[in-house]
Amino acid sequence: MAHSMINTRLLLRFLRTFILWSPGALVALLWLFPLYWMLITSVKPDRLILTGIDLIPTEVTWDHYRTVVADTPVGRWFTNSIVTSVSVVAGSLVLGSLTGFALARMHFPGRTAIFWLLISSLMIPPEMGIVPLFIGVLRLDIQDSYLSLIVPPLASVFPVYLYRQFFLSFPRELEDAAAMDGCSRFGTFLRVALPLAKPATLAGAILIFTGNWNSFLWPLLVAFKSEWKTLPVGMAVYTRLDIQGTATQSGYGEAMAAVAIVALPTLIFFLVLQRYFIEGVTQVGIKG
Amino acid sequence: MPDGWLAYLSRIRYRGRRIEWQAYLFILPFLLIFFVITLLPIFFAIYISFNEWGIVGDPVWVGFDNFRDIFQDDWIPKIWGNTFQMAALIVPGTVIVALLMALWINQEQWLSGPIRTAFFAPHVVAITVTAIIWIWIFEKETGLLNVALYGIGIPKQGWLTTSQWVIQSISFVTIWQAVGFHMVILLAGLKEIPAELGEAAVIDGATSWQTFWRITLPLLTPALGLVITLEIISAFRIFGQVYLMTGGGPAGHSATIVSYIYNEGFVRFRLGFAAALSLLLFFTILFFTLLRTRLVREQSH
Numbered sequence: 405m406a407h408s409m410i411n412t413r414l415l416l417r418f419l420r421t422f423i424l425w426s427p428g429a430l431v432a433l434l435w436l437f438p439l440y441w442m443l444i445t446s447v448k449p450d451r452l453i454l455t456g457i458d459l460i461p462t463e464v465t466w467d468h469y470r471t472v473v474a475d476t477p478v479g480r481w482f483t484n485s486i487v488t489s490v491s492v493v494a495g496s497l498v499l500g501s502l503t504g505f506a507l508a509r510m511h512f513p514g515r516t517a518i519f520w521l522l523i524s525s526l527m528i529p530p531e532m533g534i535v536p537l538f539i540g541v542l543r544l545d546i547q548d549s550y551l552s553l554i555v556p557p558l559a560s561v562f563p564v565y566l567y568r569q570f571f572l573s574f575p576r577e578l579e580d581a582a583a584m585d586g587c588s589r590f591g592t593f594l595r596v597a598l599p600l601a602k603p604a605t606l607a608g609a610i611l612i613f614t615g616n617w618n619s620f621l622w623p624l625l626v627a628f629k630s631e632w633k634t635l636p637v638g639m640a641v642y643t644r645l646d647i648q649g650t651a652t653q654s655g656y657g658e659a660m661a662a663v664a665i666v667a668l669p670t671l672i673f674f675l676v677l678q679r680y681f682i683e684g685v686t687q688v689g690i691k692g
Numbered sequence: 693m694p695d696g697w698l699a700y701l702s703r704i705r706y707r708g709r710r711i712e713w714q715a716y717l718f719i720l721p722f723l724l725i726f727f728v729i730t731l732l733p734i735f736f737a738i739y740i741s742f743n744e745w746g747i748v749g750d751p752v753w754v755g756f757d758n759f760r761d762i763f764q765d766d767w768i769p770k771i772w773g774n775t776f777q778m779a780a781l782i783v784p785g786t787v788i789v790a791l792l793m794a795l796w797i798n799q800e801q802w803l804s805g806p807i808r809t810a811f812f813a814p815h816v817v818a819i820t821v822t823a824i825i826w827i828w829i830f831e832k833e834t835g836l837l838n839v840a841l842y843g844i845g846i847p848k849q850g851w852l853t854t855s856q857w858v859i860q861s862i863s864f865v866t867i868w869q870a871v872g873f874h875m876v877i878l879l880a881g882l883k884e885i886p887a888e889l890g891e892a893a894v895i896d897g898a899t900s901w902q903t904f905w906r907i908t909l910p911l912l913t914p915a916l917g918l919v920i921t922l923e924i925i926s927a928f929r930i931f932g933q934v935y936l937m938t939g940g941g942p943a944g945h946s947a948t949i950v951s952y953i954y955n956e957g958f959v960r961f962r963l964g965f966a967a968a969l970s971l972l973l974f975f976t977i978l979f980f981t982l983l984r985t986r987l988v989r990e991q992s993h
Contacts, residue, residue, distance in 0.1 A: 425803050428796050432803075432810035435868065438825045439813055441836070454834050499722040506718035511709050518719065525730055527981065529929055531950055532974050533733035535740055535957055535967040540733075542747070559729035564722060589714050618818040620932045621950075625958055636818035643824055643936050656828055663821040674816040678809060681816070685873060686880040 439667070446661040453656050468661035475658075478665060480631050481638040488553045488623075488634060489616040495554070496612050497605060500563025505593050507564070508571035509579065519568070522561045531621075538625055548632040553623055557616055563608050569687060570604035571597060607684030610677055614670050635666045741968035747961040758968035767944060767952065772976075774859060775948045779927035779980075781863035782870070786923050787916070789867065790874035795908075797875070798882045808879070812872035819869075819932030826865045827852065827937055852938050855945040862933050862946055870926070874919045881915025882908070917988050924980050928973065949973050 445453060447464045472478060506512070507519050537556060546552045574597065582592040598605075620636055627633045642659040674681055704711050741758055743751040762768055793811060797804045814822065829836045830851035838848040851861040885908060893903045909916075931950040934940055940947035940955070947955075949969065957966025 421802075428793070428807055429803055431793075432807040435871075436810040436813060438829060438868070439817070441829075442821070442825050499725065502718045503722040506715040510712045510715035510718065511706070512711050512713070512715040513706050515715070518723070522726070525726075527978065528730075528734060529925065529970070529973055529977055531929060531953060532737050532970045533730060534953075535963050535970060536733035536736035537729065538958070539736075539740070539745070539963065555725070556729050559725050561726075589712060593718075614816050618816075620819050621954070636820040639820050639824075640936055643820075643827060656834075659824055659828070663824045667817040667821040670816045670818070671813065674813065675809070678812075681812065682808070682876055685876045 439671070442660045442664055442667070445656055446664045448657060450657055468657040469665070471658050472662045472665065476638060476641065476662070477631060478635075478638070481633050481635045482665075484550075484553070484632065485617055485635040487550060489613050491550070491554045492557045492616045493609050493612045495558045496560060496563040497608060499558060500608065501567045501598060501601065501605070502593070503564045504567025504569075505571050505597055508568045509574070509597070510589065522564060526561060534621070534625070541626055547626050548629050552626040553632075553634070556622060557619065560612070563612060566604055566608050566684070566687065567601065570601050574600065603680070603683065604687070606677075606680045607687060610673065610680050611684045614673065614681075617670055639663060639666050737967045737970060740964055741971055743964045745963040745967070747963070751964070754964070758965050761965060762968055762972065767947070770944055771947050771949060771952045774944075774946060775928060775930065777859050778863050778866070778930060778948065779924065781860065782866050782927040782930075783920065783923045785863065785867045786870045786874055787919055790871045790878055790919065791916070793871065794875045794878035794882055795904075798879060808872075808876070811875055814869045815872045817869075820936060822865060822869050823933055823936035826861075826868075830861055830937075852946075853942055855942055858938060858942065858946040862930070862937060865933055865937070866927070866930065870923065874923065877919055878912065878915050881912050884915075885911045913988060917984070920984055920988075921981050924984060925977055928977050928980070949976070 444459070444461050446468055447466065448461050449463050449465045449467070452458070452461070452463060507515060541547050541552045578596060578600075579592055582596045587595060618636060619634070623634045623637045624640075627637055630638070639662045642655075642662045701713060702710060740751070742753060742755060744754045744757070745751040793807070797807055830838075832838060832848055832850050832853065835851070837851065842848055849857055851857045889907050889911075890903050893907055894900075898906070929950055930948045931954065934946050934948050934951045935954065938946045940951050950973070953966050953969045953973070956962045956969065
């Protein structure tokens with residue numbers, strides 16, 4: 405008797421949760437569906453792609469990936485994307501932490517003015533600088549080079565802001581203690597502040613990496629030759645692929661494999677390091 | 693006497709405290725890059741907009757000709773109209789979906805984590821990925837959407853190929869990609885609201901609807917304001933979706949400000965004209981973000 409009552413109560417609670425949560429869960433599944441569809445289509449044999457909506461592939465093939473690798477300089481594009489994104493991350497973190505530290509913890513005339521200058525520059529759409537920067541790149545003859553891909557993103561205010569907010573939250577005593585141990589300001593920054601700012605560094609690294617990996621307009625402009633394209637710019641050729649298809653043949657498998665190659669690094673990165681993504685966005689959001 | 697000079701410098705005070713001169717060395721590298729990449733180009737863009745500037749040959753000073761051309765250009769009203777229509781769908785669409793999902797997830801249940809992940813995932817993939825997946829979903833004959841709709845008796849539509857649907861389709865894709873990011877910001881805002889406030893209101897007999905309008909929403913205003921501003925800025929800067937999915941077509945029905953800047957500046961190499969357009973983009977965004985600030989401020993009074 406008592407046993408069945410508990411069961412009924414459990415069942416009711418389960419039902420309540422289910423009814424409360426199923427619409428949200430359904431919407432979430434729908435939201436995720438296009439990405440899932442991309443992944444499974446990329447491994448389906450051609451003849452199964454247009455035959456219906458089967459959610460779990462019955463046959464798995466890597467043919468589409470092989471075709472993409474054979475048809476495009478994907479290795480070169482991948483290298484370009486990696487080198488660019490990693491360099492921008494490294495450079496931004498160095499520049500951002502130094503500047504953020506000074507703006508948060510050091511005493512000098514112009515500190516507030518400089519901070520507001522940086523913040524108000526966020527109001528200006530980056531597209532405004534694109535024509536002059538493009539002219540500059542042509543005049544210096546540095547189109548089709550890592551220089552033109554890496555340097556402009558380094559001017560982003562985001563890492564500066566992120567570090568400043570983080571360093572502001574440190575207690576005063578921290579530096580006093582460091583000063584007593586005979587640390588210079590740079591020593592305090594390097595040996596005390598920076599190690600403590602690891603969450604900001606991680607969040608910054610992840611968001612900057614993703615942002616640059618996905619960056620589109622600027623790399624599109626400065627890569628004249630195919631070998632200097634980044635992955636997202638290079639794989640754009642698949643929009644022009646004839647994906648109308650016929651009943652048995654289509655370019656969908658290939659196109660989905662191509663974009664899966666672009667998407668997988670950041671998607672995996674996100675799934676593994678989710679917490680830091682969310683923290684990074686939250687940190688910027690709350691204080692902004 | 694460098695020693696004496698340094699000692700003198702280190703004694704200078706500013707607002708009662710010694711100036712830490714090293715700070716300038718800390719900020720110098722970034723400020724140099726910021727100056728060259730961000731500040732200088734802004735002024736240079738203004739200068740370029742008064743020139744006829746091609747990819748070869750010398751620029752020619754033409755005064756306000758580029759701006760006159762903008763106002764006489766047949767495409768401009770169409771393009772600004774397209775962009776406004778997209779912004780009018782994307783900004784409220786994104787903010788409302790993000791707000792609903794944030795309120796939903798904030799109840800802190802076992803599914804919160806996975807749902808948040810599902811919504812944020814589209815935000816971390818490149819625009820090329822989004823565009824190519826959705827080109828297929830929207831494709832007329834074999835696209836998933838039409839196949840599904842056809843199954844329930846709705847005739848197939850050219851989602852990206854007819855003027856009737858193209859703006860809605862591109863806006864929808866944009867919302868799909870942006871919602872997760874804004875949802876996370878709003879969630880952070882919701883977490884800042886003390887739970888006791890809501891509980892107190894419930895004890896006082898407020899319905900959950902009243903609690904939402906009287907407590908949650910007003911306290912969420914700063915986060916909402918940020919989300920709306922960010923979304924206004926990005927909606928007016930739409931480019932990748934249009935460039936990849938429709939190329940501005942059919943017949944310019946989905947061309948946006950930035951896709952026009954791209955075409956005029958970097959395909960036709962009318963750099964002066966493109967710079968003038970970018971100035972206009974700046975003022976358009978400035979106008980709407982200021983309007984937003986004013987509206988929200990009035991509401992909170």
